[in-house]
Amino acid sequence: MRHTSYIEISRQAYRQNMDFLKTDIGPKIEISVVVKGNAYGHGIENIVLLAEENGISHFSTFSADEAIQVHNSSKTGSEVMIMGMLENEDLEEIIQKGISFYVFEFDRLMEAINVAKKLQIKAKIHVEVETGFHRTGFEWEEKERLLKILNENCEQLSLKGLCTHYAGAESISNYVRVRKQIKLYKKFKNWFEAQGLFFEKYHTACSAATLLYPETKMDLVRIGITSYGFWPTQETYMYRFQSLPSTNKNPLKRLISWKSSVLNIKSVKMGEFIGYGSSYMAPRDMKIALVPIGYGHGYSRLLSNQGKVLISGKIVFVTGTVTMNSIAVDVTDLEKVKKGDEVVIIGVQGEFEITVASFGESSQQVNYELLTRLPLDIPRKIVE
Ligand SMILES: *Cc1c(COP(=O)(O)O)cnc(C)c1O
Numbered sequence: 001m002r003h004t005s006y007i008e009i010s011r012q013a014y015r016q017n018m019d020f021l022k023t024d025i026g027p028k029i030e031i032s033v034v035v036k037g038n039a040y041g042h043g044i045e046n047i048v049l050l051a052e053e054n055g056i057s058h059f060s061t062f063s064a065d066e067a068i069q070v071h072n073s074s075k076t077g078s079e080v081m082i083m084g085m086l087e088n089e090d091l092e093e094i095i096q097k098g099i100s101f102y103v104f105e106f107d108r109l110m111e112a113i114n115v116a117k118k119l120q121i122k123a124k125i126h127v128e129v130e131t132g133f134h135r136t137g138f139e140w141e142e143k144e145r146l147l148k149i150l151n152e153n154c155e156q157l158s159l160k161g162l163c164t165h166y167a168g169a170e171s172i173s174n175y176v177r178v179r180k181q182i183k184l185y186k187k188f189k190n191w192f193e194a195q196g197l198f199f200e201k202y203h204t205a206c207s208a209a210t211l212l213y214p215e216t217k218m219d220l221v222r223i224g225i226t227s228y229g230f231w232p233t234q235e236t237y238m239y240r241f242q243s244l245p246s247t248n249k250n251p252l253k254r255l256i257s258w259k260s261s262v263l264n265i266k267s268v269k270m271g272e273f274i275g276y277g278s279s280y281m282a283p284r285d286m287k288i289a290l291v292p293i294g295y296g297h298g299y300s301r302l303l304s305n306q307g308k309v310l311i312s313g314k315i316v317f318v319t320g321t322v323t324m325n326s327i328a329v330d331v332t333d334l335e336k337v338k339k340g341d342e343v344v345i346i347g348v349q350g351e352f353e354i355t356v357a358s359f360g361e362s363s364q365q366v367n368y369e370l371l372t373r374l375p376l377d378i379p380r381k382i383v384e
Helices: 011-025 036-040 044-053 064-073 088-096 106-119 140-152 172-194 207-212 234-241 356-362 367-372
Strands: 005-010 030-034 058-063 079-085 100-103 123-128 157-163 201-205 220-223 256-261 264-268 286-291 308-311 314-319 327-330 342-349 352-354 380-383
Touching: 005 011, 005 044, 011 030, 011 044, 011 207, 036 044, 036 058, 036 367, 044 064, 044 380, 058 064, 064 079, 064 088, 088 106, 088 123, 100 106, 100 157, 106 123, 106 140, 106 157, 140 172, 157 172, 172 201, 201 207, 207 220, 207 234, 286 314, 286 342, 308 327, 308 352, 314 352, 342 356, 356 367
Parallel strands: 005 380, 030 058, 030 220, 058 079, 079 100, 100 123, 123 157, 157 201, 201 220
Antiparallel strands: 005 256, 256 342, 264 286, 286 327, 308 314, 308 342, 314 327, 342 352
């Protein structure tokens, strides 16, 4: 059975991104590839495979189910780290599999200690501290109680990391807030060390922090969006532009392409309306191609009468509303278009390209959102 669209992931683009990141970050700092949100829409299995081909052996996920997927996909026994959701009832399986996880409140910490005791396996934990993101993390006032528990249960715990997350390192408007966070994180680190408590790795940086605040890189960086070929924001790119090597001013390459094919061709007389309602009236006799992707596949309704796709190497526009399963595009000026022809929604065809950014801007989504909303069931395959 044919799916209505498919996604291609470029191996070569991934290698280029990784080469750039490795050089930029330097050889002493470990890269953890963040694969939450189905690897930012690319498919966890695909990205684990490509990352390991590029020498990566550390992955970060949001939840336990994603971590198990990485664990099962890994061919080289990579380390896996859960940064968010983990039910106490899943702790046993996670500890048994040697997967490490964030601890940011006492309930999870105590339960992890209990399970580790029972299994006689150390729980690999990353202690997350609150520095100003105000989502998760131990508060400064909790540090004494935390220290006591960590010390008393050192037999059950492997202290893999001390970590935090910045609240918007991708924008200069958050500069003061991020600076304060860096300071508070260091205060935590110094305080624990003064009490004789050390962690294997100190890690705080996401893509934007890695690119803009070198001191946040420490022992390990958690890289998501840039490994998939996108700058966290336009601003990040502007900031880094001058410091990029003159031979490589555009080092990040999009891996993903999203393609479909023409389902049907139809002639529409001038003055007729196209699709639901009356948002588009044919201004001339037209030829319309129906493409079987709609808002149900992540193609936003905001792209009604706005979106563009590539057919026969030309840019063509969406006419009328985006429906649940399809869009109609104006192919009046394309001579040879026929049923089954390739349609590029994101990617290159001939001389033209539809970027994720252009697509995202017209639907008011950031890269992160657009990518992760691509449905799980669209087939994804790695291409060279
Ligand atoms: C998502 C996430 C990252 C990676 O962020 P990018 O901007 O995609 O690099 C790093 N750390 C944490 C805690 C995250 O949730």
